[in-house]
Amino acid sequence: MSNSAAADPAPDHAGQVGPIIAAHRDRPGAMLPILHAIQRHLGWVPGAAVPLIANALNCSRAEVQGVLDFYHDFRRAPPGRHVLQLCRAESCQALGGLALEAHARAVLGLDYYQTSADGALTLEPVYCLGNCACSPAVRVDDEILGRVDQERFDALIAGLRGVGATA
């Protein structure tokens, strides 16, 4: 995943993350709740947030960066308008998940962790969505879809692109 604090498009992120950090800093083990809250608000965690979190939690920047880098969830670059996760786990594999994965990558022209040129969506792998009795499963933002075949996938993408164009 590409990452660089220098790529922060908006330097005013500090103003936005400040209140979020303040709202959570007194919780025991506040690091993950703070990172989640920032990502929920901005869609990603800008590099500018790292020293602010370190300061609030009285730890080093390296410690904050270490947490940011360790967890698959936290994004260090802005995602597309929608995040599309394909389940790669065994149950989905047993019902054609690999073929769906190949189809998705070909149709979208994207590899994992890449964002489409129109900014509509970011493709990510996921290792189980807990929807294994309705495999193959896909997640779009906070919505889980089950029994996804190529036809359903194509309809989903058309819908997302449509929504993206009018948004």
Next chain:
Amino acid sequence: MTATQPQRVYVPGDSGALSVGADQVARSLQIEAQRCGLPIELVRNGSRGLYWLEPLVEVETPAGRMAYGPVRAQDVPDLFAAGFLSGEPHRLGHGLTALMPYLAGQERLTFARVGLTDPLSLDDYQAHGGFAGLKRAIGLEPAAIVQEVTDSGLRGRGGAAFPTGIKWATVRDAPLTPKYVVCNADEGDSGTFSDRMLMEGDPYCLIEGTTIAALAVGATQGYIYSRSEYPHAFRIMETAIARARAAGFLGPDLLGSGRSFELELRMGAGAYICGEETAMLESLEGRPGLVRFKPPLPAIAGLFGRPTVINNAMSLASVPIILAQGAAFYRDYGVGRSHGTLPFQLAGNIRHGGLVEKAFGLTLNEMLYDYGGGSASGRPIRAVQVGGPLGAYVPESQFDIPLDYEAYAKIGAMIGHGGIVVFDDTVDMARMARYAMEFCAHESCGKCTPCRIGSRRGVEVIDRIIAGQARAANLALLESLCDTMLNGSLCALGGMAPYPVQSALRHFPEDFAPS
């Protein structure tokens, strides 16, 4: 029932049902009811766990709840025309829900309420026996609660199967305070979804079980650590905790007893390793999920260095009924030293995938054919992975071995969290073995070398075997590598990733031959 009284109709709000269109069906039902002038009261229940029939719509009739499914939005006008609101027959009808063979044969203790009730209704919960266990526990000495759980024979439902009562006794006897309860709801194993179903379908059960654990060990603060892949479960759980607190089932004065227990929901961040108990503690404390050396045991020095009970969500959800019905009631289910029931989860290439809660001791054959109805593809079932991505692949010759902890250990397999993932004869077991190593490499926390490096080398060695390069030497190397990971890893991730690999090699050697 007169025509003017709203007819109660159930449409699951479970994310599995939502994933195949339950919201559209619910909307369609409301529109059609209005159009027909037949008022309905729509209840969004949990899932009954019969996922091949989701969305499963139920109607309350004087005879009981009648089931229809799988219902698509476009089927709704037809259902109304057939008189389904009075329980009339329809091509999607299955008669009384409770009598459907898939459900009637189950022994639902932990899942007794899931699919029956409105998950967020405290009244519904209590009307179906909820909080009876907590009410009893609050009048007992901590030692008596621990004794009850010990006598029930309950063992951890997360995978390691350690006796729950013994763990609790260690925390109860530990001198430091404050003490913590951590509920492990980081259900990362592929093929498992019972934690999710419970959190979405009966969240108060988990709150009640966690609170009883706190009373038993003297903990005043608890955390439920849920994975981020379950956004829907998280929202329901969050609401349930707030409502339970507002009603005095959590907070500073539990049921007016003067005792205090606060419970907070935390979200993981997409790291499988955080399902390992010490990695989970690191994560809760705000660090990368690196596994800790043991000792000290978390029971002695756990979260923030204090005595901590860490139990799987299924273990804690089994506690309310044990307290409500007594240890003997629970203990009498099962075989050998595997007491009680396990909510098994049937997934993968299976016709009737879903949740089957049964006492230990039934066989994979019963699970796959009596409940599962064979493969979804109609082809022969060839391999079944039991117990998640670190579980062994079981061949047909072992399908008649009873599902109990000891019997499975004897064949080098494990029951784990009860996930059962089915593959038909088109599966390439060398690819599945490679995937097991790839998964381990992706999810390794990196702290110990056998897991961090071993899994990466494992992928490479399997690639060479698949390509037919120096087969004998690479097969020997893979065995040696597996042995190192098994015996040298710090935790179960590296220590068990060889299970699927070795079982694939042992039972399906032909797939590793050059094509």
